[in-house]
Amino acid sequence: MASSDARAQTFGQTEINWDKLDKTKFYVVGAGIFTGITVALYPVSVVKTRLQVASKDTVERNAYSVIRGLLRTDGIPGLYKGFGTVITGAVPARIIFLTALETTKVAAFRMLEPFKFSETTQAALANGIAGMTSSLCAQSVFVPIDVVSQKLMVQGYSGHARYSGGLEVARMVLKSDGIRGLYRGFGLSVMTYSPSSAVWWATYGSSQRLIWRSLGYGINHGEAVPSLQKIVLVQAAGGIIAGATASCITTPLDTIKTRLQVMGHEKKSSVRQVVKGLIAEDGWKGLYRGLGPRFFSMSAWGTSMILAYEYLKRLCAKDE
Structure with missing residues (x-):
């Protein structure tokens, strides 16, 4: 019991809870920081999306050829197709996500206390519950942005239409499908991002505890507080592990969701038809199209974000 208390004390020295934050500063500074990360990693999302929607006859079927094709036809701006739409919706979606994440995590830890789980299990469950809940809350804002931005990402690629901007995409989607069109793939988005977020945060929360334990922290009372450098390295390692785990588990759902969202109204398909088409073209590995960029994106984004x-x-x- 003493060992468990020591581990909790050690980890408590490396984490700042919701009630200890200046909320106004948190939202304002956070918007700037996460916008910067989005700018840095956005091209990976464009490449991943294009690979996921590539048809059997598309010449550019790997990340390198997609990047080269974008640079040849559009230059650097080609790597940022749909960026304006994403960044407009990302700020409110992220505020909703982070608020729900932190408040739910505190409540989940409190709810799990009577069950006397090990610290690692409790961290995995509380972080997983918080990750899933926050993702569910953010989807109402994120999905329409996702639908519009992905159509912009793939315009002119593999037979997809070209648009003058996000407003034209939204107008055409609303004209053909109404408000439902902006929420195309909503169910799959929830099924993709909520479990992905749950897995990511559960893995991140538990892996940190395991890493600290392997480094010998939390075993004895009165030990030195870990240095800032060591805390950052452990958090980065947790982010990489979490991103790798989540990407491997949820890529098939993400591929199906992306294909459904970028289809024109004249090419409507069901989930079953999309799956059959992917398997017919590439076998079961077709469900893992874009795994490389998604693996890199989730690991790099996860590590940078955390x-x-x-x-x-x-x-x-x-x-204090």
Whole structure:
């Protein structure tokens, strides 16, 4: 019991909880930090999306050829197709996500206390519940942005139409399908991002505890507080492990969702038809189209995001 208390004390020294944050500063500074990360990693999302919707006859079937094709036809701006739409919706979606994440995590830890789980199990469950709940809350804003931005990402590629901008996409979707068109793939988005978020945060929360334990922290009372450098390295390792785990588990759902969302109204298909088409073209590995870029994206995004997020929390912590 003493060992468990020591581990909880050690980890408590590396994490800043919701009630210790200056919320105004957290939202304002956070919007700037996460916008910067989105700018850096957005091209990976464009490449992943194009690979997922590539038809059997598309020449550009790997990440390198997609990048080369975009640079040849559009230059650097080609790697940022749909960026304006994404960044417009990303700020409110992220505010909703982070608020729900932190408040739910606190409530989940409190709810799980009577069950006397091990610290690692409790962290996995509480973080997983918080990750799933926050993703569910953010989907109402994120899905329409996702539908519009993905159509912009693939315009002119593999037979997809071209648009003048996000407003034209939204107008055409509303004209052909009404408001439902902006929520095409909503069910699959929830099925993809909510479990993905749950797996990501559960893996991140539990892997940190395991790493600290392997480093010998939390075994004895009165031990030194880990250095900031060590805390950052452990958090980065947790982000990489979480991103790798989540991407491997949820890529097939993401591929199906993306295909459904970028289809024109004249090419409507069901989930079953999309799956059959992917398997007919590439076998079962067709469901894992874009796994490389998605694996890199989730690992790089996850690591960058969590380091920025933990830094943001340190920056916005209230003075004791």
